[in-house]
Amino acid sequence: DIDGPKEICESVWDSVFKYHVDQDFDQDIKNFKEAVLRFWDTHPDDRAAMAHHARNALDGFRPEVIREEWKKVFSSSEIRARGEFSIAEIEKRKKLGQRERGEEIYGYSKS
Structure with a gap:
C-alpha cells in the first residue's frame, strides 16, 4: 500500500510495485513475494523507466x-x-x- 501525500502518491502510482500490507504476517510475506515476482517479471528497461518517472515525480516537492x-x-x-x-x-x-x-x-x- 502506498501511504503519504496524495499529490505524490497519485503521480507515481503507475511507477511502483504495489502490494497490500497485511497484519497477518504470513499473508504479508505472500503479498510482498508477489510484488517482488512482478518486479522481476518486468523488463529491466521498463523498471528503469518506472524508477526514472518515480524520481522525477518528486521534483516539484524539492x-x-x-x-x-x-x-x-x-x-x-x-x-x-x-x-x-x-x-x-x-x-x-x-x-x-x-x-x-x-x-x-x-x-x-x-x-
Whole structure:
C-alpha cells in the first residue's frame, strides 16, 4: 500500500510495485513475494523507466522548487498591491524583528 501525500502518491502510482500490507504476517510475506515476482517479471528497461518517472515525480516537492514558488507568491503584483510587501520589504522586516527580539532578550539596542 502506498501511504503519504496524495499529490505524490497519485503521480507515481503507475511507477511502483504495489502490494497490500497485511497484519497477518504470513499473508504479508505472500503479498510482498508477489510484488517482488512482478518486479522481476518486468523488463529491466521498463523498471528503469518506472524508477526514472518515480524520481522525477518528486521534483516539484524539492525544497529549492518550493522556495522559488513562495518567492513568486510573495512578489506577485496582487500581493504587493494588497499588502505592499516586496521580498526586500520582507527581509527588512525580518531583520528589524531580529533586532527587536535581541533588545527584548538582552536589554540593549545595537543602534
